[in-house]
Amino acid sequence: MKRAIYPGTFDPITFGHIDVARRAAHLYDEVIVAVAAASTKTPIFDLEQRSELARVALQEFPNIHVLSFDGLLVEFARKLGAISIVRGLRAVSDFESEIQMAAVNRRLAPEIETVFLSPTEELGFVSSSIVRELARLGGNVASFVPLHVVDALKEIITHEQATKAGANMLNSPH
Template identity: 40%
Template sequence: MHRICLFPGTFDPVTLGHTDIIDRALPLFDELIIGIGINSGKVPMYSVEQRVDWIREIYKNEPKIKVTSYEGLTVQYCKKVNAHFILRGIRYVADFEYEKAIADINRKMDPEVETIFLTCSPEFSTIASTLVRDVIRNGGDAAQFLPAEVARTIQQQKS
């Protein structure tokens, strides 16, 4: 069986925490789909196109990675792209409790989709997109939390 995994998220913006999880998940799967979820209730800081472009640029030399965006239930999107795994990154215990509840609901909706949890490397556990957006909004330098490709674009947008 071809092991296809969906890593869903908003990636607004893509952080070193995200790339840490992606990089460590790569050997586990034949294909890793980075799925940018479009949530009508949230107004993102960066466009879906910008976030897709960032991930494509970061992983331009990695053929196992595909980047897409989707609306609706993640577990339904898994069926559409033939993914039998959902990847979720965990920073703290509170993340696990929330993510486990989602995984349990997803399993009830589709028992063929398994959620895989990877914990962040310790040096990235404090990086959250929400906090990074606050730093950027308030004129701070967020480069230390971002892949070079993302930091460069944000710096260019400031000038």
């Protein structure tokens, strides 16, 4: 069985991520969407939420499964018997850091190939950070993420705003 790992923080999962996962599923017998626990980023959703949002978004694809992981990606890939790591490339700006990561992963696990897939042209500009910022500013993100993700974003942003408003009231000089 040819298994690939498609890692990321998926905070939140976007139509671009779904497109890359779907296309990888045509190349491999099984694709594991690996939701990373540790990151240099500060996610808006916790690991369990990100994993569940991805699971729901990808449920129609029988050979795509969602797992979370913590630690070294190549060790997770080895443990699962993956032959490839799939990475999405949106733009030239992604290329340099992705090539560096691929080189490090090749040094650590030469038996696991990194494969780059780009999303379709109409999704190439979509990123989780753009979606989060747009949602925080009250923009409509429904053309970038599935509806269950739109709802989850609204809920978490409403909670963030309520928490911030409460903190502002406590710090008010009145």
